[in-house]
Amino acid sequence: RRAFAADKPTVVNSIRSLSNPYHATWNKGGAAFAKSVGADYVTLVTEGNSEKGIADIKAILAKTGGNCVINVDPNDSPDARPIVEAAKAAGAYVVTQWNKPADLHPWDFDPNYVAHISFSGVPYGKAMAETLIKKIGGKGGIVALGGIESNVPAIERKKGLEEALAANPDVKLLDYQVANWSATEALEKTNAWLTQFGDQINAIWAANDDMALAAVEALRADGRAGKVAVTGIDGIQLAVEAIQKGELAGTVAWDPYWQGGMGLSIGYQAKTGGFDPSKEPKDHREFYGKGVIITADNANAFYEENIASEPKMDWNDIWGRVTGQIQY
Amino acid sequence: MNTMLDTLRSDGVRQWLPLVTLVILVILVGTFQPAFLDVNTLLQLASDTAVLFILATGVTFVIMLGGIDLSIQSMASLSSVVVALTLARYGYAAFVFAFGLGVLAGLLSGIAHVRLRIPSFIATLAMGGVLYSAALVTSRERSITLGESERAYLGWITGTLFGIPNVVIIALIVLAIAHVLQSRTPFGRYSAAIGAGEPAAYASGVKVDRQKIFAFVLSASCAALAGIVLVGRLASGSPTLASELLLPSIAAVVVGGTSITGGVGSIWRTLVGALIISVVRIGMTFLGVNIFAQNIVFGVVLVAAVAITIDRSKIPIVK
Amino acid sequence: MPAARRRWRIASWAPLIVLVLLCGIITLINPNFLTFGNLVRISQAAMIPLVLGMGATFIILMGSIDLSVEGGLTLSAVILSMLVINGANENAFGLFGVLIVLLVGAGVGFTNGVIHVRLKIPSFMVTLGMWFVGVGAANALLGGMAIRINDPMIRGLAIERFLGFPWGVWVALGCLLVALVIQNYTRLGRYIYALGGGEELAALSGIPVGRVRILAFTLAGVFYAVGGVLAAAQLGLGNAQIGTGRLFTTITAVVVGGTALSGGQGSVLQTLVGVLIVVVLANGMVLMGVPPSVQIGVQGLMIIAAVALSIDRKRMRIVK
Amino acid sequence: MSAPLTPAPSATATATAASPPALALVHVDKRFPGVHALKDVSIEIRPGEVVGLVGENGAGKSTLMKILSGVYQPDSGDILLDGRKTRFVSASDAMSQGIGMVFQEQSLLTNLTVGENIYLGNEKQFTRFGIVDWRALYAAASRQLAKVQIDADPRTRADDLDFAARQMVELAKALTLEENAPGHLVILLDEPTSVLERAEIDILFARVRALRARASFIFVSHRLDEVLELSDRIYVMKDGAVVAELAAAEADVTQLHHLMVGRSLQAEYYREPLQQSYRDEVVLELDGLRLGGAYRDISFKLHAGEILGIAGVVGSGREELTRTLAGFAPHDGGRLLAHGHEVRLRTPAEAVDVGVGYVPRERRVEGLVLFLPVAANITLADLGGLTRAGLIDTREERRLAEDWVKRLKVRTPGINTLCLNLSGGNQQKVVLAKWLNAQSRILILDHPTRGLDVGAKEEVYELIRAVTAEGVAVILTSDTLEETIGLSHTVLVMRDGAITHRTDASPGHKPKQVDLIGHMV
Numbered sequence A: 001r002r003a004f005a006a007d008k009p010t011v012v013n014s015i016r017s018l019s020n021p022y023h024a025t026w027n028k029g030g031a032a033f034a035k036s037v038g039a040d041y042v043t044l045v046t047e048g049n050s051e052k053g054i055a056d057i058k059a060i061l062a063k064t065g066g067n068c069v070i071n072v073d074p075n076d077s078p079d080a081r082p083i084v085e086a087a088k089a090a091g092a093y094v095v096t097q098w099n100k101p102a103d104l105h106p107w108d109f110d111p112n113y114v115a116h117i118s119f120s121g122v123p124y125g126k127a128m129a130e131t132l133i134k135k136i137g138g139k140g141g142i143v144a145l146g147g148i149e150s151n152v153p154a155i156e157r158k159k160g161l162e163e164a165l166a167a168n169p170d171v172k173l174l175d176y177q178v179a180n181w182s183a184t185e186a187l188e189k190t191n192a193w194l195t196q197f198g199d200q201i202n203a204i205w206a207a208n209d210d211m212a213l214a215a216v217e218a219l220r221a222d223g224r225a226g227k228v229a230v231t232g233i234d235g236i237q238l239a240v241e242a243i244q245k246g247e248l249a250g251t252v253a254w255d256p257y258w259q260g261g262m263g264l265s266i267g268y269q270a271k272t273g274g275f276d277p278s279k280e281p282k283d284h285r286e287f288y289g290k291g292v293i294i295t296a297d298n299a300n301a302f303y304e305e306n307i308a309s310e311p312k313m314d315w316n317d318i319w320g321r322v323t324g325q326i327q328y
Numbered sequence B: 001m002n003t004m005l006d007t008l009r010s011d012g013v014r015q016w017l018p019l020v021t022l023v024i025l026v027i028l029v030g031t032f033q034p035a036f037l038d039v040n041t042l043l044q045l046a047s048d049t050a051v052l053f054i055l056a057t058g059v060t061f062v063i064m065l066g067g068i069d070l071s072i073q074s075m076a077s078l079s080s081v082v083v084a085l086t087l088a089r090y091g092y093a094a095f096v097f098a099f100g101l102g103v104l105a106g107l108l109s110g111i112a113h114v115r116l117r118i119p120s121f122i123a124t125l126a127m128g129g130v131l132y133s134a135a136l137v138t139s140r141e142r143s144i145t146l147g148e149s150e151r152a153y154l155g156w157i158t159g160t161l162f163g164i165p166n167v168v169i170i171a172l173i174v175l176a177i178a179h180v181l182q183s184r185t186p187f188g189r190y191s192a193a194i195g196a197g198e199p200a201a202y203a204s205g206v207k208v209d210r211q212k213i214f215a216f217v218l219s220a221s222c223a224a225l226a227g228i229v230l231v232g233r234l235a236s237g238s239p240t241l242a243s244e245l246l247l248p249s250i251a252a253v254v255v256g257g258t259s260i261t262g263g264v265g266s267i268w269r270t271l272v273g274a275l276i277i278s279v280v281r282i283g284m285t286f287l288g289v290n291i292f293a294q295n296i297v298f299g300v301v302l303v304a305a306v307a308i309t310i311d312r313s314k315i316p317i318v319k
Numbered sequence C: 001m002p003a004a005r006r007r008w009r010i011a012s013w014a015p016l017i018v019l020v021l022l023c024g025i026i027t028l029i030n031p032n033f034l035t036f037g038n039l040v041r042i043s044q045a046a047m048i049p050l051v052l053g054m055g056a057t058f059i060i061l062m063g064s065i066d067l068s069v070e071g072g073l074t075l076s077a078v079i080l081s082m083l084v085i086n087g088a089n090e091n092a093f094g095l096f097g098v099l100i101v102l103l104v105g106a107g108v109g110f111t112n113g114v115i116h117v118r119l120k121i122p123s124f125m126v127t128l129g130m131w132f133v134g135v136g137a138a139n140a141l142l143g144g145m146a147i148r149i150n151d152p153m154i155r156g157l158a159i160e161r162f163l164g165f166p167w168g169v170w171v172a173l174g175c176l177l178v179a180l181v182i183q184n185y186t187r188l189g190r191y192i193y194a195l196g197g198g199e200e201l202a203a204l205s206g207i208p209v210g211r212v213r214i215l216a217f218t219l220a221g222v223f224y225a226v227g228g229v230l231a232a233a234q235l236g237l238g239n240a241q242i243g244t245g246r247l248f249t250t251i252t253a254v255v256v257g258g259t260a261l262s263g264g265q266g267s268v269l270q271t272l273v274g275v276l277i278v279v280v281l282a283n284g285m286v287l288m289g290v291p292p293s294v295q296i297g298v299q300g301l302m303i304i305a306a307v308a309l310s311i312d313r314k315r316m317r318i319v320k
Numbered sequence D: 001m002s003a004p005l006t007p008a009p010s011a012t013a014t015a016t017a018a019s020p021p022a023l024a025l026v027h028v029d030k031r032f033p034g035v036h037a038l039k040d041v042s043i044e045i046r047p048g049e050v051v052g053l054v055g056e057n058g059a060g061k062s063t064l065m066k067i068l069s070g071v072y073q074p075d076s077g078d079i080l081l082d083g084r085k086t087r088f089v090s091a092s093d094a095m096s097q098g099i100g101m102v103f104q105e106q107s108l109l110t111n112l113t114v115g116e117n118i119y120l121g122n123e124k125q126f127t128r129f130g131i132v133d134w135r136a137l138y139a140a141a142s143r144q145l146a147k148v149q150i151d152a153d154p155r156t157r158a159d160d161l162d163f164a165a166r167q168m169v170e171l172a173k174a175l176t177l178e179e180n181a182p183g184h185l186v187i188l189l190d191e192p193t194s195v196l197e198r199a200e201i202d203i204l205f206a207r208v209r210a211l212r213a214r215a216s217f218i219f220v221s222h223r224l225d226e227v228l229e230l231s232d233r234i235y236v237m238k239d240g241a242v243v244a245e246l247a248a249a250e251a252d253v254t255q256l257h258h259l260m261v262g263r264s265l266q267a268e269y270y271r272e273p274l275q276q277s278y279r280d281e282v283v284l285e286l287d288g289l290r291l292g293g294a295y296r297d298i299s300f301k302l303h304a305g306e307i308l309g310i311a312g313v314v315g316s317g318r319e320e321l322t323r324t325l326a327g328f329a330p331h332d333g334g335r336l337l338a339h340g341h342e343v344r345l346r347t348p349a350e351a352v353d354v355g356v357g358y359v360p361r362e363r364r365v366e367g368l369v370l371f372l373p374v375a376a377n378i379t380l381a382d383l384g385g386l387t388r389a390g391l392i393d394t395r396e397e398r399r400l401a402e403d404w405v406k407r408l409k410v411r412t413p414g415i416n417t418l419c420l421n422l423s424g425g426n427q428q429k430v431v432l433a434k435w436l437n438a439q440s441r442i443l444i445l446d447h448p449t450r451g452l453d454v455g456a457k458e459e460v461y462e463l464i465r466a467v468t469a470e471g472v473a474v475i476l477t478s479d480t481l482e483e484t485i486g487l488s489h490t491v492l493v494m495r496d497g498a499i500t501h502r503t504d505a506s507p508g509h510k511p512k513q514v515d516l517i518g519h520m521v
């Protein structure tokens, strides 16, 4: 192998794209971590193309001779397997987030597949739905905007929504539409709903912030801003600002800055001998991270700490946000 | 610029321009990053190009006739879903089934195009929507991961033969078949004739409709095959598995120098085009091109490559 | 001769008949469709595709294609969001900012045109490249973030109304009017048709073919920039995904309206009808309660039906 | 081919002294890749003069005209306008200096209206603040149409006009110069008559003569008698050079022919002595055939080896009839029997299957795939016959193509040359080769010699004779009655969709043109 063992491993983030605030923040976290250890930092984007994502990762493996740490948000869950296999074959260390097949486990690829991090969509999807339900006084009509249908987080968040609704029979789900995480599509769907259901709509649940903000704009253009409660998920800056302004009822911050940096940190420490993955318990190998529910109550504080200033992270606190092993 | 092009006007030289472009790109990347020229890296590059090439080959048949097929990525995804769903139950027959579905879809696009006289752009865009919906419904909107036992059926895709990845061999077989179809059979000749002058082909007794339908069948079945190969590579099927492969496939055809308006082109050119696309993409990763600049560089290099590879003498008017 | 001309007329009315039929069917299933409120919403949904369609129609009339719709739109929207009053910097260029954005659009189109004409590269490839470049540049400008637009004038396009319709809709209608005038009353419009009908012949008549092409692409770029302004106004922000999915909608609308991809046949008015068909179809699908996962498939089938019903088979002996 | 025969006579010099020529080319040279199209050409056109320009296909006539009209620029040499050196950088530049052209290929845009076509590239005069005043434009277009006596609404789309009317519209377009350009005009007419009927030709000639006070003309045609009739002076071109200049009054067809081709016109132009009587075998039988409003009640028998000419004016139904037999427009009544079996030809493919080969009028559109090589075009209609185990036998294909090229004396650099690069006559031979290779037993020849020079025509005639001698039956519609009569065994005359006359035309019994015309109109 070309690379010397003494060389610092290159740290690599592989994400969907840099055209959305969520992943852009992820990327900043990654850069911050790389700087903190003085490693070379590379960003790869899939642009929604699984083949490209995997090919790029293999290219980096070839280029670094395997002396790298990869923190990847696979484009689709199936992509995780070839990525992990390639990393293992090359001797690189990999951390996956959000998407992976249920039967692919880090402990089957010791030590290279260090960990998988996810956030259970169910409780947070449910929490947002409950925020809405509370806001509209426990009864009324609600419509929901979903993400790409085959996407695991989209499925989980929807499930949370359904659980909340089941517990509140007075709230009726008027319609569920898929807007593919896209603001433009969300705007169109919301517009059509305004015709179809008119004043029956009391609240709009959206599976991410982009769609939620588009729904807010559709309401504003229709002269209903403020009359319909809306929630998103992801915790992007514009969403937090919208909560501060009272336009959005809530969102969930995953803290992509943490995801981008900590995913690398976990892999980096494993790679550089900080800990031995194969000795870690399973709830350190496949775990749920912690989301922060943001509503009007804590929006200002959250804004000050995480957005107005560069977040301060202790990159060595690698298990600090573990909230339990992932259940399939 | 023009004088340089002029000196390259002679047919013998021109024919090799796409290949020369490819080689220059490879050497360029290799100069800065010798790891790129490693045999393993190049084999990796070849395997990573296989799916793109198979898709592009299919659509080449349609483009030669002057049409376009925008349904290929949905077809490939649907095919992956079908394989993933049926592999456990039917074993190898699942692949045949998915391939057959490709033939059927191509038949439908082709018939919608020629019988209803709908421009192929629209007919296949719409067909792509239908196929995507079909994939969503059959997969119940999620990706289907293959279990250990099912993955055993994928050996012919994932394995290697004398150190060469099987996907590369599959791609080479597709290349051979497509090349023969395109350059040696009446179908290939008729396609070129229809692409270059449909009225004359029609008046010469060529069964234009039948050739067109056949081209769409080839395109969709190549897409189905690409889907099957993707199942092998990703050990799963998903309604979005082949997302974002459409434009790169068409770009591969055009970058190789095949005329987007039909009549001029070849499968060889598509192979070179697909490789150029891969090399540029992977090359940018190798060279560490700033992530924010990559799309810009990619766009510029594509246009520059076409400027070199297309054969303007055989295209009456560049539209 | 008169018989022949009548046939042509009926054929070009066909898309309109399809549109009316479609509206009728949706209204039967959900009477809310025909409310004023929904008409306003349809007009809001149609305004951006309409403006984009105006640009694309001119290109398609020449027999070329323009895939840079999303690139031009995104870049314009993003630059706009950085120039008017916004949440990221202190700029407040207002109308002047809009003007700059239109110039940017013109620049993008002009570049398309010049490369296409001077280097003799098919428009398909040039504009595909420009698509990547446009979105890439927008992305680089933003660094992945989104910028909120706070300029009341821009936001007003989506929110403030005149005669019941948002100002953006009037802007789109203004664009339609401009496009109609260009198409019907200027030499550029006539030459665009001439190029689509036969470029060599047009050149023999002394038409400066290259210049017309470059101008047409520039014009289209300006329309995409207007689309970018409207999109930014509608979403209240500029981000690099603002254009996603708009290209195929635009071209579909143009073709559904009856403009031939081979060039020379069609008009911007037909594109208006095509845009309405596509938008009404999307709107109606939700109103009729079609399940999300089959919507795109149903939409495909309906578009096939619409085009099959409205295509002029006599004129288009060769369909590619 | 051979070097120029004679230098241009010195008579030119004396004439020039008297009045400066309206337009002159001096030592002009022009090359295309692989072709030396014009070699040191000098010609001049004096005010009010009609200059004829004749020469074989590919002699360089159109190239010369395109240089004069600014479409091409000469490699060397000068253009003199009223004795002053000038340059035309583009077609519109030439127009603004008073040079107008009617192009050889149909050059109307079929998707535009007649009026738009007439003023295409010239709308400026109707434009105010960038806005075109269509009313004024169409009114002006109407006046132009009246000049060429075409009774069409200028708002009609050009593709709703027939070829002849389109040609007259092109003339009307060139005549707009009368209003737009000051001073003396030069109007270039490149084969304007090849699609016109005699009556329309008369209108054209009358128009040209009437305009001589304001304009000079260059007139190109392959019909030498017309050239002699209209021109004052004639230049003969051969292989890119002017080989002779003569006064029309002193020239005759034989002499022109000799100068052009380098050999004398054969007395038996249509090869009548080669005409053999046809066989008894009926290959095609029409019995009360009918198609909508196009034609009705058409009955005849076509025998192996027979040439059946169909005469008739535009609108007589003969075009639709030939299209039916070629498989483009299936009949809707009556019976059609090919080799004794009843058929209905719904597509050209079905026509090919029963042995029909169609040589279309629009050679470059329906006859050849211009962007395919000669060999591929020759074998296109019978690739099945070349296919072994699903693959084309390319060696056999090459052999066949070379064979046909040799047998039909197709002048081409090789069988891999694109048909695009062949001259009209050679393109036509390739079309014929295609059908002969497909072993067609019935050839539908739709204006087979349109645009061909006299030499090429003779070769085509000889070819037709040769194939009929082998038993191929031919249905012929032609540009001129003379050709129809000269070639055919039998002539049918159609009018208003029905057969009005049929006559034997075997050697010795050839009918007179006037007799046939009586049945046509």
Ligand SMILES: Nc1ncnc2c1ncn2[C@@H]1O[C@H](COP(=O)(O)OP(=O)(O)OP(=O)(O)O)[C@@H](O)[C@H]1O
Pocket (backbone or CB within 6 Å): B114, B198, B199, B202, B206, B207, B208, B209, B210, B211, C317, C318, C319, D328, D347, D348, D349
């Ligand atoms: N008059 C015409 N001139 C030129 N092209 C035509 C004409 N009429 C039809 N075509 C073209 O030919 C095609 C129709 O071919 P046709 O119906 O003959 O095929 P086919 O032989 O019937 O095939 P199949 O046997 O599969 O039905 C169409 O694609 C159309 O574009």
Ligand SMILES: Nc1ncnc2c1ncn2[C@@H]1O[C@H](COP(=O)(O)OP(=O)(O)OP(=O)(O)O)[C@@H](O)[C@H]1O
Pocket (backbone or CB within 6 Å): D032, D033, D035, D037, D055, D056, D057, D058, D059, D060, D061, D062, D063, D064, D104, D421, D422, D423, D424, D425, D451, D453
């Ligand atoms: N654009 C071109 N490119 C290459 N060769 C050309 C071009 N135009 C004409 N030629 C060649 O130049 C020669 C002269 O052609 P030209 O069209 O002037 O002949 P012509 O006398 O008008 O013949 P015809 O009687 O068939 O119209 C021919 O050999 C032709 O093939």
Ligand SMILES: [Mg+2]
Pocket (backbone or CB within 6 Å): B209, D347
């Ligand atoms: Mg048929």
Ligand SMILES: [Mg+2]
Pocket (backbone or CB within 6 Å): D061, D062, D063, D104, D190
């Ligand atoms: Mg000529």
